[in-house]
Amino acid sequence: MRETRTMPVPDGLDGMRVDAGLARLLGLSRTAVAALTEDGSVQLDGIPAGKSDRLTAGAWLEVVFPEPRRELTIEAEPVEGMKILYADDDIVAVDKPVGVAAHTGVGWSGPTVVGGLAAAGYRISTSGAHERQGIVHRLDVGTSGVMVVAQSEHAYTVLKRAFKQRTVDKRYHALVQGHPDPSSGTIDAPIGRARGNDWKFAVTSDGRPSVTHYDTVEAFQAASLLDIHLETGRTHQIRVHFSAIRHPCCGDLTYGADPRLAERLGLQRQWLHARSLGFQHPADGRYLEITSEYPDDLAGALRILREA
Secondary structure (H helix, E strand, C coil): CCCEEEEECCHHHCCCEHHHHHHHHHCCCHHHHHHHHHCCCEEECCEECCCCCECCCCCEEEEECCCCCCCCCCCCCCCCCCEEEEECCCEEEEEECCCCECCCECCECCCEHHHHHHHCCCCCCCCCCHHHCCECCCCCCCCEEEEEEECCHHHHHHHHHHHHCCCCEEEEEEEEECCCCCCEEEEECCEEECCCCCCCEEECCCCECCEEEEEEEEECCCEEEEEEEECCCCCCHHHHHHHHCCCCECCCHHHCCCHHHHHHCCCCCCCEEEEEEEEECCCCCCEEEEECCCCHHHHHHHHHHHHC
């Protein structure tokens, strides 16, 4: 059961930012309050409040807290098809197969990158929540490709900062329906949760800033293979952005792809692959670029298009 607290804003918090004022009032960190505002869980006089909005004395405050998290554990289980692309004392990079989550989570009991690494004998960083130790970024369960995991505490700190500051070069390849016009460009459109749907996202006026750069690598009669550089890293960003411009990822039925084309290409999921990661090594600063090859299902879809 989610806890809800309601009260008038005290006089002493009048004029303060929401994150600073509620941190003082509720005994939370400003980061925790900011997370509540992003989820729409903080309202002032019935209107969702942003973290930088100002409090007004006497305004009616309502805060809905998330449900308490149950304790999650790491299951050391081998992950079929997960390959090690690079490893040293600080980091390990894997080729994540489709159908594998980065870490255990509420509602997910399938294979995970963390569990697969534990089963393979890798000692990963103990930083972060227990069930996602070493995880500095994530890929969707339905997306394959390269992921890097921290093995040392120093690597965890440095890589988390690098992803947050957007200094990591994240490259994806996507096969989208039709031919985007222009063939190379940028999609700059905010992304938020889709109205009435907790697990689907959409371009929304009040969403978080989201920027996707793309170039066409190869064009076919029915689709285009794109090289994509993410400036931001929102959930489902590529899928949402290309669906919004009416060029959804092939096979992505959730975001409007043509099921007949998906069937012709033999796709059971979206054609989206984390192609490469480029970053400075957290220990010595040398530049690393780690690349993942297309898995069989994605390579097979391209072969069908090239032979048409």
